Amino acid sequence: MRHVNKAVAVVTLFAIGPARADSAAAEALFRDGRNLIKQGRLAAGCDKIGASQKLDASVGTLLNLGDCREKLGQLASAWAAFREAESLAKRKGDDNKRLVEASKRAAALEPKLSNLVIEVPQPVAGLVIRRGDEIVDRAAWNTPLPVDPQTHVIVAEAPGFRTWKLDVAIDPRSRRRIVQVPKLEPSIDPGGSPIPAPVVVQAPLTAVMVRKQRAPRTWSTTRGVAVVFGVLGAGSVATGAYFGTRSADLQKRSDAICPSAVCDDLQGLRLNDDAKRNAMRANIAFAAGGAALVTSTVMWLVGKPADEFVVAPTMTGGSAGVSLSGRF
Numbered sequence: 001m002r003h004v005n006k007a008v009a010v011v012t013l014f015a016i017g018p019a020r021a022d023s024a025a026a027e028a029l030f031r032d033g034r035n036l037i038k039q040g041r042l043a044a045g046c047d048k049i050g051a052s053q054k055l056d057a058s059v060g061t062l063l064n065l066g067d068c069r070e071k072l073g074q075l076a077s078a079w080a081a082f083r084e085a086e087s088l089a090k091r092k093g094d095d096n097k098r099l100v101e102a103s104k105r106a107a108a109l110e111p112k113l114s115n116l117v118i119e120v121p122q123p124v125a126g127l128v129i130r131r132g133d134e135i136v137d138r139a140a141w142n143t144p145l146p147v148d149p150q151t152h153v154i155v156a157e158a159p160g161f162r163t164w165k166l167d168v169a170i171d172p173r174s175r176r177r178i179v180q181v182p183k184l185e186p187s188i189d190p191g192g193s194p195i196p197a198p199v200v201v202q203a204p205l206t207a208v209m210v211r212k213q214r215a216p217r218t219w220s221t222t223r224g225v226a227v228v229f230g231v232l233g234a235g236s237v238a239t240g241a242y243f244g245t246r247s248a249d250l251q252k253r254s255d256a257i258c259p260s261a262v263c264d265d266l267q268g269l270r271l272n273d274d275a276k277r278n279a280m281r282a283n284i285a286f287a288a289g290g291a292a293l294v295t296s297t298v299m300w301l302v303g304k305p306a307d308e309f310v311v312a313p314t315m316t317g318g319s320a321g322v323s324l325s326g327r328f
Contacts, residue, residue, distance in 0.1 A: 026056035226299035236289030
């Protein structure tokens with residue numbers, strides 16, 4: 001009996017030893033993860049807590065992991081951690097507070113989740129589909145699966161068929177993204193000979209002129225001067241109009257005093273002289289204004305800035321480059 005008891009004791013020690021080691025490592029990883037999170041290093045902290053969870057699963061670790069993933073924007077991973085914490089708490093049956101917390105956090109995330117549907121309308125024999133490093137179970141085909149908003153690499157492969165691959169970018173605002181896996185192309189013919197891969201013929205690079213339209217521009221130095229002439233011309237025309245109106249008024253008053261060609265009234269003669277001077281000023285102002293406006297118009301038209309340039313790929317010997325030309 002003594003020998004039997006010793007043997008049992010030795011077996012028991014060896015069975016408990018690794019479990020305790022895993023728990024200690026899990027605790028160390030968890031503490032490191034929490035410290036990293038406090039330092040603002042969320043991604044590294046999440047990875048530490050995730051590693052702790054793999055060594056020794058617990059409701060508390062899962063809740064911390066879900067909270068960390070949610071802060072990182074990895075909502076699907078956070079939701080999965082909360083659901084796993086809820087399930088574990090139900091199995092243990094002695095932690096109702098954490099069970100309620102896990103359920104509440106998971107339910108709050110569900111409306112925000114992005115889902116990826118991998119449709120496989122024409123599966124071939126031995127088809128395996130991977131999303132990243134994980135194999136997508138056949139039962140999960142054609143089913144919306146919560147995924148984190150990032151780029152996912154979808155790979156479909158089967159013996160005797162060419163591998164198909166697609167990078168799928170998941171937008172955080174998208175609630176469902178559907179990816180359809182095409183029927184894979186055979187890589188071996190019925191006789192057992194390899195089928196050569198399709199040859200993609202690429203045309204040689206030649207110097208092709210590419211015109212790139214810039215946003216239309218209005219102003220140039222010449223057009224700036226044209227505006228100045230335009231303002232001066234408009235001012236001169238306005239001045240001419242003023243003197244013209246004043247000349248007409250003075251002449252009207254002079255005619256009222258001296259209706260005949262011969263007049264000996266000093267007031268009438270003075271008004272007539274003032275009317276002539278104002279008429280002369282009006283003519284000079286009109287002439288100057290007209291010339292300025294014509295000059296402004298011409299300068300505006302000829303001063304149009306360049307609105308495009310040309311980019312052309314060039315090849316000489318073993319080198320390649322681009323040439324740039326245009327008016328600036």
